[in-house]
Amino acid sequence: MIRFNDVSFSYENSDEMAVRNINAHIGRGEFVGIIGPSGAGKSTLLSMINGVIPHFYKGDFYGEVLVCGRDTVESTCGKLSHHVGSVFQDPESQIVSTVVEDEIAFGLENFNIPAGEIEARLAEALRMAGIEHLRHESTAALSGGQKQRVTIAAAIALRPEILVLDEPTSQLDPRGSRQVFTTLRQLNREYGITIIIVEQKVMLLSEFCSRLMVMEKGRIIMDGPTRSVLEHNDRLLELGINCPRIVTLTKLLKNASLWSGGYPVDVDEAETVVRGIMEGTHDQYQEPELSIQ
Ligand SMILES: Nc1ncnc2c1ncn2[C@@H]1O[C@H](COP(=O)(O)OP(=O)(O)OP(=O)(O)O)[C@@H](O)[C@H]1O
Ligand SMILES: [Mg+2]
Numbered sequence: 001m002i003r004f005n006d007v008s009f010s011y012e013n014s015d016e017m018a019v020r021n022i023n024a025h026i027g028r029g030e031f032v033g034i035i036g037p038s039g040a041g042k043s044t045l046l047s048m049i050n051g052v053i054p055h056f057y058k059g060d061f062y063g064e065v066l067v068c069g070r071d072t073v074e075s076t077c078g079k080l081s082h083h084v085g086s087v088f089q090d091p092e093s094q095i096v097s098t099v100v101e102d103e104i105a106f107g108l109e110n111f112n113i114p115a116g117e118i119e120a121r122l123a124e125a126l127r128m129a130g131i132e133h134l135r136h137e138s139t140a141a142l143s144g145g146q147k148q149r150v151t152i153a154a155a156i157a158l159r160p161e162i163l164v165l166d167e168p169t170s171q172l173d174p175r176g177s178r179q180v181f182t183t184l185r186q187l188n189r190e191y192g193i194t195i196i197i198v199e200q201k202v203m204l205l206s207e208f209c210s211r212l213m214v215m216e217k218g219r220i221i222m223d224g225p226t227r228s229v230l231e232h233n234d235r236l237l238e239l240g241i242n243c244p245r246i247v248t249l250t251k252l253l254k255n256a257s258l259w260s261g262g263y264p265v266d267v268d269e270a271e272t273v274v275r276g277i278m279e280g281t282h283d284q285y286q287e288p289e290l291s292i293q
Pocket of ligand 2 (some may be wrong): 042044045089166
């Protein structure tokens with residue numbers, strides 16, 4: 001679906017490479033999380049998938065990016081938008097309409113979706129993004145988190161094959177963030193949409209993504225199944241990435257030789273590990289004899 005062949009890019013007003021020597025392949029239906037410190041090149045990488053680079057941000061572009069078989073340099077943002085939906089880091093910059101429902105319908109009309117289908121798509125997108133109640137609201141009056149949900153709804157409504165999201169939950173509380181990830185999982189599983197998300201909340205990435213890419217200084221320094229990447233929690237911590245508490249707990253259990261298996265990726269799995277240890281060692285555990293004097 002997406003192929004980066006030895007890609008490097010520097011913005012036109014900079015002589016440093018924002019991303020360098022990127023080689024990666026993302027297959028249909030993957031749910032990929034991207035993490036890394038500020039300035040690592042995460043947003044730049046996403047902008048190469050939806051064509052914002054090189055069509056909006058100019059600079060020196062090396063290598064090639066293929067999206068659904070199209071070379072992004074030879075294609076246009078408009079053409080790529082039929083394959084790739086985008087949710088940008090700053091919702092303010094993305095919203096163009098004054099009323100929520102118009103914002104979502106706008107993209108559908110641009111894509112020449114038949115009028116009869118627009119209502120159904122609109123209603124579904126509002127429901128999936130959890131903002132049915134905001135349908136007739138003015139976009140200017142929304143909170144940052146609500147705006148983020150509107151941009152997510154607008155992207156969902158277009159049912160792209162690929163959805164790239166840049167920190168879409170930065171202004172949402174933990175409950176709202178989880179709802180967004182749950183919606184993304186639904187899109188991924190039910191419609192087979194390939195999801196690529198830059199996100200700071202590693203616990204959510206751990207639970208929902210099948211694959212993690214870690215970026216540092218423009219490079220992808222780790223790329224693999226979520227569980228395997230989290231095993232390198234010491235290296236992640238050096239980059240300032242705090243691993244979920246279940247990872248820290250598992251590490252303690254490993255250091256104490258109580259657990260030699262893989263890292264759990266969510267709380268349910270962690271509970272199974274801990275219960276297993278408690279039940280497994282229970283037989284060996286002797287109650288000290290009670291001494292009564
Ligand atoms: N429009 C731009 N013009 C010039 N340089 C840029 C531009 N956007 C990003 N850069 C530079 O490119 C590098 C990668 O930036 P990028 O925004 O991709 O990082 P990021 O990992 O998304 O960071 P953050 O976590 O802060 O969003 C940084 O050195 C940044 O300063
Ligand atoms: Mg960024």
